Amino acid sequence: MAFSAPTANFTPLNTPFLRSHDNTLVSSLSPSPFFGSTAKLRLSSSPNFNLHRRSGSVVAVSEAVKEKKFKSTRNLLITKEEGLELYEDMVLGRAFEDMCAQMYYRGKMFGFVHLYNGQEAVSTGFIKLLKLQDSVVSTYRDHVHALSKGVPARAVMSELFGKTTGCCRGQGGSMHMFSREHNLLGGFAFIGEGIPVATGAAFTSKYKREVLKEADCDHVTLAFFGDGTCNNGQFFECLNMAALWKLPIVFVVENNLWAIGMSHLRSTSDPQIYKKGPAFGMPGVHVDGMDVLKVREVAKDAIARARRGEGPTLVECETYRFRGHSLADPDELRDPDEKARYAMRDPIAALKKYIIENNLASEAELKAIDKKIDEVVEDAVEFADESPVPPRSQLLENVFADPKGFGIGPDGRYRCEDPKFTQGTAHV
């Protein structure tokens, strides 16, 4: 369905006069629809929301694009290669997470494991647009962000098994996935903790361009976090700083409606998170997070905007997790009807349908991808199984980048020179 100003979704992202200190502009826009979303959303400010439904539907971004550009000819949003790439990435995410669940119940991994089933469109839609030097910061639900960014499935699975071949040598675990090579800056256990780190990475990008004069440095940072985080102080503080200094960052909210057992509607005075963007002087966009093509369109704009140096964007992706908060969550509070409704909007099934209906690829090709991914995941498990556990000598490594930080022992030598140190038995 069209909404009254289809370009409202995109023009603000490119508008050069949208400056953070230009209060008049922002306030002049408040009577008209807030940036991004649709007129169909109820604008009433009374907290009279039906607790069992979303308050309004989301306009299909892709439809708006189509309406804007072409009336008669059908034009596709992706090429065949892109389609297959997206499909493969999402299937990898899904298959990997399903395998994690299996391995967890078989006692191969422990602790808190948070699975991403159902949200693949957000990770794939955004991260597949990035370059290697762009950074991604995530939360504890980070396996699929790691995979999308390019961290090998073997490395992630080994890390989950706590083996020394894991991407963090087994020292991080499920909630702390890092990869310097792929610029994945974590993996954070406390919510909101990663957002300032992402802001810092974006600051470095701006610093490199303006202070170190690396003129072509246009690295973008993506910060992924959930709906619960959007009530946390670090979120607001970073929105302010990012908009203030026009940092090249995109704040991606994976609003899956639930923070463990706390419904988003029960914890937030104004549940429409994207509205919080304009309050800080950046565009706020709402998108259907179950549709990878829509996410991708919004992501393209937001990332391009950041690369051009115009500053941050807040993107709220309406999405859903098919499993519980973690593998330890009995998931009793969520309404089965709600789960069923979102299961019908499975992003992988939707993309598959799109690919086949538009003759981008055949069923056989997609099945081949499924099979290939199964093999990748099996191989990852095998590799992780066969990898060694960290030896005791690894205990004291990596505590300090410069191990002199352990200090000088009673014998006058630096503690790190003590042979017991490398054995991991030294007492520090």
Next chain:
Amino acid sequence: MAAIFQGVGAAEALSSSPFNSFDSNKSIFSPRRSFSVRKGASFAVVRSDGTVNLNLKGRRAQQLISNAVATKADSAAASSSSKPGHELLLFEALQEGLEEEMDRDPHVCVMGEDVGHYGGSYKVTKGLAKKFGDLRVLDTPIAENSFTGMGIGAAMTGLRPVIEGMNMGFLLLAFNQISNNCGMLHYTSGGQFTIPIVIRGPGGVGRQLGAEHSQRLESYFQSIPGIQMVACSTPYNAKGLMKAAIRSENPVILFEHVLLYNLKERIPDEDYICNLEEAEMVRPGEHVTILTYSRMRYHVMQAAKTLVNKGYDPEVIDIRSLKPFDLYTIGNSVKKTHRVLIVEECMRTGGIGASLTAAITENFNDYLDAPIMCLSSQDVPTPYAGTLEEVTVVQPPQIVTAVEQLCQ
């Protein structure tokens, strides 16, 4: 290289640290001593291994500050221009160290509240924004947790930020980032990311600043694995520690003290750093080891005057490195004197003194002739009233009494 100093109101004996002590196997360190005596002044070179022959003139000692905090010292005898080095105040020394490091490495940047245009609430960053620009000396909004986290993210991606807490107490708001990210990220990432960040700011009990502005955060941060903590006390070690902290690949928290910013001292012109892990021998002695840091150093030196007059010979060590402890310097001292007194401004419960007591007991119990005495601040929120504030912290007469008790 030995550095020669004349103490100006700061300490009776001055110490130098070798520039590159890491590769110096201390046992082969040949103690070169340079020694000259002038009327009314003493020169000494003190090696970090503690060997020195100090000829301390009592008269010179009397020119020490009579209150615990030095203001512009009376340096009439000292400021002839033929001496090497240059004289400055402690906050200027910090600024000099920071500026030199920013000149040396364009990745070094400063972030904090009012560090840019305002020049820093204690003027440590004065003039830097004009010289280096608003991005390198970043005025942040009042969001400690977030801008500390931002500094950590910047450090992970290649910069070397210096985060200023306007008052160390404000860093309580940044505890999440300091503990979880600053300390742990290098480890949880399996060594992939380094956090070469420096977090600094003024702390300690000032002049009637009230409870919340008079906090000692070293006790709260000391348990965080993965960080180093140092406390400066003289212009010389302030500049040296600042530079060493910036050059270090580890996250370092540098504790400054609100009342020490106007200390004056003559420091060398040439480039030098102070080793982050080493303690500083302030006054060698035979009877008792007094371990201290930051402002309490001056209370201890004042008490030392009295003690010397009473015939005691205290050995005073400024531990400087609050985490980790320099157990070599401390251990050598304990082995010599067999008596330990710790004087600190930290709280009694779980403070630096408590940790130090444990460390000494664990490592040097056999060498002790008496139980370790620890004088700390009272476990009270620092009162506003001057009379009450004075008795919250350790005063020189208490130190004298404690030494007398220890040496019975």
